[in-house]
Each structure stands twice: as structure tokens, then as C-alpha cells.
Amino acid sequence: MDAILEHSKEQKMEPVIVTESLTKVYKAPLEPSVTALQDLNLEVYPGEVFALVGPNGSGKTTTLKLLLGLIFPTRGTARVFGENPRSVEVKRRIGFMPDGPYFYGHLTGNELLDFYADILQIPRSQKKQRIEELIELVGMKGRSHLQVRTYSKGMIQRIGLAQALLNDPELVLLDEPTAGLDPIGTRDVKDIILKMRQQGKTVFLCSHLLSDVERIADRVAVLHQGRLIRSGTMEELLVVKGRFEVQASRLSAEALEALGRMGEVLEVADSRIHLLLEEGEALQKALAFIEAKGGHLDYLAPQRRTLEEVFIEAVREAVGEEVIE
Amino acid sequence: MRLRWHRGLALGLLVLFLVSLSATQGRIAKVRQEGNYRGAGLPIERLAELPVQDLSLVTIGAILGGFRSVVANILWLKCDEYWHQGRVFRLVPLAKAVVLLEPHFIEAWRITAWHLAYNMSVEAPTPEKAREYIEMGLKFLEEGIKWNPDRYELFFELGWTYYDKLNEYEKAAAIFQQALQKKDEFGSRPPTYIWRMIAHAYERYPRIDEAVRWWQIDAQVEPDHPVHRGALQTIHERYVRAWEHFERGELDEAMAALLEDWQKDDPYDTIGMHFKARIYERKQDIDRAIETWFEAARHSAVDKLARRRVIELCRLTGRPLPQGINDVGLPTEVRDEWDRWFQENLGRHAP
Amino acid sequence: MATATQVQAESKRGTLLLHSWRAIWAITRGTFKDTWRQRIILVLLVFGMAVLPASLIFSWLSAGEEIKFVIDTGLGTILLFGLLMGIFMAASMIPLEIEHRTIFTILSKPVRRFEFVLGKFLGIALTLLVNILLMGVVFLVIYGVKQVMLNAPPFQNFVTLIQALFLLYLQVMLITTIALTVSTVASLWFNIIFSFFVYFVGNMSEVIHHISTHTQVNALRLLMGIFNAIVPHFENFDLRQKLLLGDPVPWGYVAQVVGYTAQYVVVMFLIAYLLFNEREF
Numbered sequence: 001m002d003a004i005l006e007h008s009k010e011q012k013m014e015p016v017i018v019t020e021s022l023t024k025v026y027k028a029p030l031e032p033s034v035t036a037l038q039d040l041n042l043e044v045y046p047g048e049v050f051a052l053v054g055p056n057g058s059g060k061t062t063t064l065k066l067l068l069g070l071i072f073p074t075r076g077t078a079r080v081f082g083e084n085p086r087s088v089e090v091k092r093r094i095g096f097m098p099d100g101p102y103f104y105g106h107l108t109g110n111e112l113l114d115f116y117a118d119i120l121q122i123p124r125s126q127k128k129q130r131i132e133e134l135i136e137l138v139g140m141k142g143r144s145h146l147q148v149r150t151y152s153k154g155m156i157q158r159i160g161l162a163q164a165l166l167n168d169p170e171l172v173l174l175d176e177p178t179a180g181l182d183p184i185g186t187r188d189v190k191d192i193i194l195k196m197r198q199q200g201k202t203v204f205l206c207s208h209l210l211s212d213v214e215r216i217a218d219r220v221a222v223l224h225q226g227r228l229i230r231s232g233t234m235e236e237l238l239v240v241k242g243r244f245e246v247q248a249s250r251l252s253a254e255a256l257e258a259l260g261r262m263g264e265v266l267e268v269a270d271s272r273i274h275l276l277l278e279e280g281e282a283l284q285k286a287l288a289f290i291e292a293k294g295g296h297l298d299y300l301a302p303q304r305r306t307l308e309e310v311f312i313e314a315v316r317e318a319v320g321e322e323v324i325e
Numbered sequence: 326m327r328l329r330w331h332r333g334l335a336l337g338l339l340v341l342f343l344v345s346l347s348a349t350q351g352r353i354a355k356v357r358q359e360g361n362y363r364g365a366g367l368p369i370e371r372l373a374e375l376p377v378q379d380l381s382l383v384t385i386g387a388i389l390g391g392f393r394s395v396v397a398n399i400l401w402l403k404c405d406e407y408w409h410q411g412r413v414f415r416l417v418p419l420a421k422a423v424v425l426l427e428p429h430f431i432e433a434w435r436i437t438a439w440h441l442a443y444n445m446s447v448e449a450p451t452p453e454k455a456r457e458y459i460e461m462g463l464k465f466l467e468e469g470i471k472w473n474p475d476r477y478e479l480f481f482e483l484g485w486t487y488y489d490k491l492n493e494y495e496k497a498a499a500i501f502q503q504a505l506q507k508k509d510e511f512g513s514r515p516p517t518y519i520w521r522m523i524a525h526a527y528e529r530y531p532r533i534d535e536a537v538r539w540w541q542i543d544a545q546v547e548p549d550h551p552v553h554r555g556a557l558q559t560i561h562e563r564y565v566r567a568w569e570h571f572e573r574g575e576l577d578e579a580m581a582a583l584l585e586d587w588q589k590d591d592p593y594d595t596i597g598m599h600f601k602a603r604i605y606e607r608k609q610d611i612d613r614a615i616e617t618w619f620e621a622a623r624h625s626a627v628d629k630l631a632r633r634r635v636i637e638l639c640r641l642t643g644r645p646l647p648q649g650i651n652d653v654g655l656p657t658e659v660r661d662e663w664d665r666w667f668q669e670n671l672g673r674h675a676p
Numbered sequence: 677m678a679t680a681t682q683v684q685a686e687s688k689r690g691t692l693l694l695h696s697w698r699a700i701w702a703i704t705r706g707t708f709k710d711t712w713r714q715r716i717i718l719v720l721l722v723f724g725m726a727v728l729p730a731s732l733i734f735s736w737l738s739a740g741e742e743i744k745f746v747i748d749t750g751l752g753t754i755l756l757f758g759l760l761m762g763i764f765m766a767a768s769m770i771p772l773e774i775e776h777r778t779i780f781t782i783l784s785k786p787v788r789r790f791e792f793v794l795g796k797f798l799g800i801a802l803t804l805l806v807n808i809l810l811m812g813v814v815f816l817v818i819y820g821v822k823q824v825m826l827n828a829p830p831f832q833n834f835v836t837l838i839q840a841l842f843l844l845y846l847q848v849m850l851i852t853t854i855a856l857t858v859s860t861v862a863s864l865w866f867n868i869i870f871s872f873f874v875y876f877v878g879n880m881s882e883v884i885h886h887i888s889t890h891t892q893v894n895a896l897r898l899l900m901g902i903f904n905a906i907v908p909h910f911e912n913f914d915l916r917q918k919l920l921l922g923d924p925v926p927w928g929y930v931a932q933v934v935g936y937t938a939q940y941v942v943v944m945f946l947i948a949y950l951l952f953n954e955r956e957f
Contacts, residue, residue: 332950332953335946335949335950336946336950338942338946339943339946339947339950342939342942342943342946343905343906343943345939346905346936346939346940346943347905349932349935349936349939350904350905350909350912350936352932353909353912353929353932353933353936354885354909356929356932357911357912360929361917361918361921361923362914362915362917362918363882363911363917387876387879387880387883388876388879388880389879392752392755392756394744394748394752394916395748395749395752395753398745398748398749510920510921511921511922512921
């Protein structure tokens with residue numbers, strides 16, 4: 001998948017989404033203005049899964065709405081496929097699943113998709129087949145004849161995905177796709193997103209569930225109080241340069257203790273140890289030591305932080321900066 | 326951007342359509358004016374003349390829009406309810422609201438005026454108050470006529486009130502004649518009994534010449550109706566000869582003819598009595614005139630003309646009014662008092 | 677991918693409003709079905725139909741007044757209930773979509789904002805048509821019954837009554853359109869209150885016209901003249917005097933009123949187009 005990304009970057013393909021100094025300020029008549037988004041600069045390339053993360057109120061939904069032409073920028077620009085997001089042409093090529101979508105409850109799943117298909121003006125000859133395919137894809141087979149108001153949260157998300165994909169869009173925008181789902185539902189959604197990427201679609205998703213995002217996103221942007229505080233590929237963000245994570249077992253207690261002093265111990269139990277080591281000399285020394293002591297190297301990889309850790313660090317920095325300022 | 330010129334176009338079209346809308350509205354307004362669509366509408370033309378306290382009601386009427394008549398109908402039903410409960414005084418303010426909401430509701434004007442002039446006046450505590458109510462009834466009808474100048478019904482009702490309640494026969498006849506030129510709700514001629522009423526009114530004044538004329542008109546208007554034949558015959562038998570003398574100023578001959586033709590037949594006929602009294606008046610024999618009017622009044626409790634003439638003649642000659650006869654000329658229980666007055670003032674018994 | 681290109685290719689032909697009729701019709705159908713699920717519409721309909729026969733009970737007025745009462749009450753009731761339905765539906769349509777967030781999924785689809793409003797409008801128009809038709813039928817039956825009770829021909833004035841009902845529908849549509857236009861930017865309650873205010877002002881339009889043509893005060897003349905131009909003239913839809921007189925109403929007049937309504941609706945649509953395009957969600 002990274003190959004596609006690299007490929008598109010090499011080809012210098014046009015980014016699907018570009019924002020430049022995108023700013024949104026809400027002004028109510030008798031109230032102080034609220035800056036929901038401040039100078040956002042983003043690029044999303046074709047074929048990647050891009051995640052916009054941050055806590056509630058950080059500006060994710062605002063960004064999404066700006067990209068959908070539901071609200072308009074106070075300053076700066078947003079472009080989708082190079083066009084103004086308000087354009088109807090753009091909307092033909094995108095699919096959107098809103099956060100906690102409420103649909104016309106009295107319709108059945110099939111009727112709902114049929115309704116949206118008509119709005120999308122999907123050729124009548126293909127409508128039925130398309131709907132069946134999507135229902136199968138989102139795992140709603142056999143339940144699509146039920147009324148939407150009887151659906152569980154998981155079912156609603158699935159049908160929401162289905163309607164977003166009706167027109168086989170090049171770009172799919174998802175707002176909190178895994179929020180409120182049980183583990184199976186979450187996994188299913190993630191699978192579908194990955195499948196989309198396989199098909200070459202671009203996925204732009206917003207989420208505050210950082211652990212869910214970690215598994216599927218190619219690139220991430222972190223928002224905090226309307227500002228972009230971190231962005232980059234997952235690799236760039238999560239991998240800690242110059243540190244490695246090592247797990248070894250079958251070591252004696254003394255060996256464990258000695259090893260422990262070479263780096264930062266995360267966990268030690270029985271004859272096993274899990275620790276972090278500096279790249280280079282420390283690492284080499286430790287590896288040699290393990291082998292010498294007859295231990296077994298179970299795991300060796302560059303240290304990866306979780307997205308959550310990255311996020312917290314980024315926020316602290318940002319807040320710290322503000323305090324200093 | 327594309328959106329910008331769309332906006333300009335939209336604004337341009339907006340102005341264009343607003344203008345054409347105005348033009349269309351103007352045309353429709355004209356059609357409505359000329360095509361008589363508007364009858365059920367607001368009483369706009371009279372707005373300026375309305376007293377201030379009524380304006381709020383008219384405003385409410387305007388706000389109600391098409392429901393104005395429904396509200397008016399409901400209020401009118403309430404009035405009817407009050408009437409059947411015997412609470413006449415209660416219904417009048419409500420009825421006034423009804424006609425303000427629906428000025429073309431002829432029934433409301435007519436019946437309310439009747440309540441005022443008749444039902445309320447007989448329940449009045451004093452004769453003066455009674456007279457007041459009659460006046461109110463008359464004014465009410467006149468107001469109704471202003472709002473509905475083309476309908477005969479209210480003219481007739483006004484004429485009738487003068488004829489029946491006040492016995493002002495000349496006035497009644499004049500108003501009845503106005504009614505003849507009006508129309509009913511379907512735009513048709515007024516009913517034929519109005520012609521008869523005119524004739525009757527003239528009979529009682531009496532104006533025999535006019536009475537004959539109008540009976541003859543009536544004969545043409547409703548040839549199959551039996552009344553005019555009998556009426557003309559009676560008049561010719563009893564009064565025409567006397568009238569001809571009367572008109573020529575031959576008063577003694579008139580009296581003689583009158584007594585001869587009339588009295589043997591029907592001595593208490595109102596027309597004859599009135600005619601007799603008029604001849605005395607013309608002869609300047611006020612005493613006898615008053616006597617005759619008195620006699621007429623005694624024989625007919627509802628002859629208000631007679632009572633009125635008694636008062637007018639008493640005033641003219643400076644005589645005190647008979648006790649029991651009120652200023653208003655309305656009937657009271659007075660027989661013994663009159664007798665006494667006759668004794669005192671004219672030195673003889675009441676006839 | 678084939679589908680996507682196909683859809684795009686087909687849709688590229690339709691940059692004008694014309695080609696999106698399928699989408700608009702989908703919204704219309706959806707709106708129509710949706711309105712019947714709103715309990716209040718059913719309640720109003722049933723109530724309206726129940727009130728109509730009540731006018732038969734009042735029978736102690738004179739003959740001419742009785743039939744006038746039936747016509748006034750009948751048309752008045754249908755107008756009242758029609759207005760209540762129309763105003764409620766139009767005022768709540770867009771605010772409810774926003775509240776329930778169904779509007780986001782639709783507006784993210786390739787349908788123009790105004791097409792959305794148009795679809796909603798047609799859905800409401802259809803619902804009102806059915807409702808007023810139903811009440812109208814009940815009314816005509818009652819009218820016929822009353823006429824028979826009064827020994828008058830039951831079909832007297834029939835054509836005029838149908839014309840009156842048609843104009844009544846147009847009148848309700850006019851107010852509904854105004855309510856819908858305002859609802860593109862206003863909240864539910866503001867809209868309801870505003871619509872009734874417009875109704876009252878519309879009833880005063882004759883007075884406004886009168887003042888604008890008769891007053892000596894120039895400023896007032898100008899002001900009233902402007903009001904006269906923009907206020908909806910509800911008296912245009914009133915045929916009660918003609919019904920009372922038994923006069924036939926020429927279809928040419930009806931056509932003129934249709935033209936008036938159509939132009940007013942276009943004006944409202946243009947305003948709605950401008951307002952809704954600027955609206956943020």
C-alpha cells in the first residue's frame with residue numbers, strides 16, 4: 001500500500017484534497033467569536049487513508065464540513081479534486097458518512113439506499129445490483145429489509161457506509177466511523193476501509209479513537225483547538241528514531257539484571273525481559289550479551305509509540321507554547 | 326466564480342418578477358372591482374367614517390380574514406340564544422359586533438333593529454326611554470342602509486317601523502318608495518307587498534289621492550292579487566267624493582260627503598276618523614279636531630298618530646296636555662284621565 | 677470504477693436543472709411519504725373533516741343565510757386546516773432535517789441546494805393537494821345535503837365551488853411557499869409566528885391598497901405602495917360574494933389568479949435560492 005503512495009508521490013499526482021490557511025471563525029451576534037479552525041494546511045494524496053485526529057471540539061468536524069461545502073471558509077481555501085467543494089461535480093466523486101448518522105427511520109435499509117441511489121441518479125439498470133453488492137459488502141445481508149429505526153448502532157454505521165459508497169466514489173469522507181461500535185463492528189469497519197484503499201480509493205477520516213486510527217491510517221494530522229499540531233505518515237510519527245524495542249527470554253536472573261541496566265526496562269518476569277535500547281553501541285552490546293548468555297531473542301524492532309502517546313506529547317507542547325507565548 | 330453570476334442573475338430575475346407581479350395584481354384588482362367580487366370583503370370605504378371605538382373590531386375582522394363571517398355567524402347564533410332566553414338587552418352589543426364584522430349581513434341589521442324598536446322599547450321603564458329605543462332602532466337601520474345602499478330589505482324595515490311603530494305615514498310612504506328602486510340579494514325586484522304598503526300608508530294619513538294612485542299602480546304590478554280591487558272599491562265608495570271636495574277647499578261639503586258615505590258603513594274605520602279630524606283641522610276647528618283625534622285614539626289603542634296629533638294641537642293652542650297622555654304620544658292606560666280632562670278643558674264628556 | 681465514470685458521464689449532461697428531475701422527484705416522494713408519518717397532519721385532517729358536518733347542525737337561520745353559513749364555515753374550515761398543515765410542514769421541514777442531521781447526507785450528494793428545496797416544496801404541495809381534496813369532497817357532499825334539505829338544487833353553484841376550492845389550494849400554497857422560503861434560514865418557531873403574521877398582513881392587503889391610493893400623505897402613500905407590491909393579496913382568492921350571488925366566475929379570472937400565484941412563488945423561490953445557497957450548516 002505504501003507502494004501506491006510512493007508511486008503517486010513520485011508521479012507528482014495532484015493531491016485529492018488541499019487546504020491553504022483554511023480558517024473558520026464563527027461569529028454569533030451578541031457572543032464572542034469562536035475560532036473553530038486556524039490556518040490549516042493539509043494535503044491528501046490519491047489512494048491513501050488519511051486520518052484527522054483530535055479530541056472533540058478540535059475542529060475535525062469543521063474541517064470535514066468545509067471540505068463538503070456545508071460551511072464556507074472565513075479565510076483561506078479548501079480544494080477537493082482541485083475544485084471548490086461546493087461544486088456539484090465534486091460531489092459526484094465523493095461519498096460521505098456523517099457522525100452518528102440519523103436516517104429516515106421509517107424506511108428499510110433497502111429503501112434508504114434506493115432513495116440515495118435515486119438522488120445520485122445511478123442508472124436504473126444498475127441500481128438493484130449495486131445496492132445488493134453494497135449490502136453484502138457492509139455485512140447487512142439478510143437484515144436490509146428491516147426498518148432503520150430498529151437498527152443497532154453497528155447496523156446504522158454499516159448502512160451509513162453503504163450509502164457513502166453508492167456512487168463508487170474516488171474519495172470517501174468518514175466522520176467517526178468506529179465510534180460506539182463493539183469490537184466486531186470496529187473490525188468490520190476497518191476491514192472495509194482497507195478494502196476501499198485496495199480499490200484505489202482515497203479515504204479521509206476523522207476520529208478521536210486514536211487506537212482505531214493507528215491500524216489503518218497511512219497519514220495522520222493531529223488537531224488541537226483548531227490548530228494543526230502534528231502531521232506526517234504513521235511511520236514518521238510513531239517510530240522513535242534511534243531506539244529499539246527488544247524482548248528476550250531464557251535468561252538467568254543475573255543476566256536479566258545486567259541486561260536491564262543497559263537500557264530502559266519495560267517489563268521483567270521469570271526469565272523474560274522487555275526493554276528499550278539506544279541504537280548503535282548499546283544495542284549491539286545487549287544483543288551480544290543475550291547471545292552470549294544463551295538467551296533467546298524474541299523480538300527486535302524500532303520503538304513505536306502509540307498514537308495516543310504522540311498526541312499527548314503534542315498537546316503538551318502546544319499548551320506549553322501557548323503558556324510561554 | 327460560477328456561483329457569483331448565478332447570484333446576479335437570480336437578483337435580476339427577482340426584480341423582474343416583482344414588477345410583473347405588481348402588474349398582474351393591478352389587473353386582478355381591477356377585475357375584482359368591476360366584476361362585483363368584493364361584496365363579502367372588508368368595509369374599506371367606510372373606514373374613515375367609523376367611530377374610533379369600532380376600529381379595533383374592524384382590525385380584528387381584517388385579521389380574521391376569511392374567518393370573519395364564520396365568527397360573525399357564531400356571534401349571531403349567540404344573539405339568537407340571548408333572545409330566546411329573553412335577554413334582549415344583552416344581545417345588542419353583540420349584534421353591533423356582528424354587523425361590524427359582517428356589514429352585509431342584512432338579517433343582523435334587520436332583526437337587531439326590530440329588537441331595539443319593538444322588544445326593548447316595550448320593556449322600557451319610562452315612555453321617554455321607550456322613545457329612545459325606537460330612535461336607536463331607526464338609527465341602526467339607517468346605519469345598515471349606509472353599508473347596504475342597494476338592498477331593499479332595510480329600507481322596508483325602516484319604512485315599516487315608521488308605519489307601524491310610530492304611525493308616521495308620510496315618512497313611511499316616502500321610504501317605501503325608496504325601497505322600490507332597490508334590489509334583493511339575488512339582484513331581483515323587491516317583493517310586491519311594498520306597493521301595497523305605500524297605498525296603505527297614504528290611506529291612513531290620509532292622502533286619498535295618493536292612495537288611489539298607488540292602488541292603481543299596485544293593480545298593474547300584481548294584477549292577480551285580490552287586495553287592490555277591494556281597497557279601491559272601498560275608497561271609492563267612502564272617501565273619494567269627500568276628498569275631491571276637500572282638495573277643492575269645500576270643507577263643509579267634504580264633511581257632509583264623508584259622514585254620509587263613510588260613517589254609516591264603518592264608523593270606527595281609522596281612515597275615516599283621521600279624515601274627519603283633518604277636515605276639522607283645515608276648518609281651524611281645533612276643539613273638534615282634538616275631539617276626533619281623541620275618539621280615534623280611544624277606539625284604537627295602537628293609533629299613535631291620533632295621540633300625537635292631540636299633543637301637537639294642544640301645544641298649538643296652548644292647552645295643557647290631558648293627564649295620562651305622555652309627551653311621547655305613546656299609549657298608556659288613560660281612559661278615566663281623558664274623561665276628566667275633557668270635563669275640565671272642553672266642558673263636556675269625552676265622546 | 678465503471679459505475680463511477682458512468683454516473684459522472686450521465687450527470688455531466690445535466691448541468692441545467694432539467695436533468696436532476698430524478699433526484700428532485702426522489703426527494704418529493706420521500707417528503708410526501710414522510711409527512712403522512714407526522715401525526716399532526718393526520719390529526720388535522722381528521723379533525724378538519726369532522727368539523728365540516730358541524731355546520732349542518734345550525735339550522736335556525738333564514739334560508740339565504742343558512743347556505744351562506746354552510747359555505748362560509750366549510751371554506752373557512754378547509755382554509756384554516758389547510759393553512760395549519762401547510763405552515764407546520766413548511767416551517768418544520770428544513771429545521772427538522774438539520775436537527776436530525778439527515779440534511780448532511782443529502783447535501784453531500786450531487787444535488788444542488790435549491791433542488792433540495794424544490795423537492796421538499798413539491799412534496800408538501802402534493803400532501804396539501806391530497807388533504808384539501810379530501811376535505812373538499814366532504815364539504816361538497818355536505819353542501820349538497822344542505823341544499824337538498826332547503827329544497828334547492830344540490831348542484832347549484834357547483835362549478836364556482838370547485839373554483840373556490842382550487843383558489844383556496846392556491847392560497848394555502850402561497851403561504852406555504854413563503855413559510856418554506858423563510859425556513860431556509862430561520863428557526864421553527866420564528867417561522868410559524870412569521871407565517872401567521874404574513875397571513876394577517878395578507879388579509880389587510882385590501883386596506884393597504886385602499887390607503888395607498890386614497891391617502892394624501894405622501895410618505896404613507898409610498899410606504900403603503902411598497903407594502904402593496906410585496907404583500908400577498910389574499911382577497912384575490914375569495915369568491916364568496918360570487919357564490920352568494922350565484923354568479924358564475926369566468927375561468928379567465930381563475931387563470932389570472934393562477935398566474936399571480938405562480939409569479940409570487942417564483943419570486944419566493946428566487947429568494948429561497950439566494951438564501952439557502954448562503955446558508956451554513
